[in-house]
Amino acid sequence: MTALLTPSGPTIRQLIQRPAAELVAAARELGAATLHEAGGRIGVMPSAIKPVASGMRVCGAAVTVHSPGGDNLWLHRAIYVAEPGDVLVVHVSGAHDFGYWGEIMSCAAHARALGGLVIDGCVRDGAILAEFGLPVFARGLCIRGTGKDFAARGWINSPTLFGDVTVHPGDLVVGDTDGVVVVPREQAAQVVDAARQREAKEAAILQRLRDGERTLELYNF
Numbered sequence: 001m002t003a004l005l006t007p008s009g010p011t012i013r014q015l016i017q018r019p020a021a022e023l024v025a026a027a028r029e030l031g032a033a034t035l036h037e038a039g040g041r042i043g044v045m046p047s048a049i050k051p052v053a054s055g056m057r058v059c060g061a062a063v064t065v066h067s068p069g070g071d072n073l074w075l076h077r078a079i080y081v082a083e084p085g086d087v088l089v090v091h092v093s094g095a096h097d098f099g100y101w102g103e104i105m106s107c108a109a110h111a112r113a114l115g116g117l118v119i120d121g122c123v124r125d126g127a128i129l130a131e132f133g134l135p136v137f138a139r140g141l142c143i144r145g146t147g148k149d150f151a152a153r154g155w156i157n158s159p160t161l162f163g164d165v166t167v168h169p170g171d172l173v174v175g176d177t178d179g180v181v182v183v184p185r186e187q188a189a190q191v192v193d194a195a196r197q198r199e200a201k202e203a204a205i206l207q208r209l210r211d212g213e214r215t216l217e218l219y220n221f
Helices: 021-028 032-038 073-079 103-111 126-132 185-210
Strands: 058-066 087-091 116-119 136-138 160-162 165-167 172-176 179-183
Touching: 021 058, 021 172, 021 185, 032 172, 032 179, 032 185, 058 073, 058 116, 058 160, 073 087, 073 103, 087 160, 103 116, 103 126, 116 172, 172 185, 179 185
Parallel strands: 058 087, 087 116, 116 136
Antiparallel strands: 058 172, 160 165, 172 179
């Protein structure tokens, strides 16, 4: 049987550092907005990127992909560079209105046990993706097909800019109904701990509100 090779090339970085598994598990229990606030209001991905189905949550280490517009060959390659639990975080060079991802790619990523997809573009097969079990966060749905230009340049696991947020390979990515936050890997442990403390503090405030106190006094407004 022929050995299966991992995609390689001058713009593909295969080895990256990732947050510890227990840290990813802890972050999975926290909201994206809480992590954003606890980290000093950091890491907000473009607000147009939302889960394709309600209830989807994504959490894992980022494998960044910078793809040529209207082409999804580099996404296919990234599926086989990423490791189980990783989240593909994909830039599509501003060409949002293509269906970069669908049932076939979700099946391939699911077979690889990847953690999900966050893409600054559109996907298709939305009804199927909603049932698939692989979290997909995208700008929306679009049926327009993509090409596969073998001469086009892309990048896997290089720092990639989304709006005003630079995502580095191995950063912690968390997404829920509110949106997606990216926490730098080096700060992830500190931010997760601060987010836990924030949640405990907010739980106490909620109870005080239920007991009849007012936000005006609680926050000294």
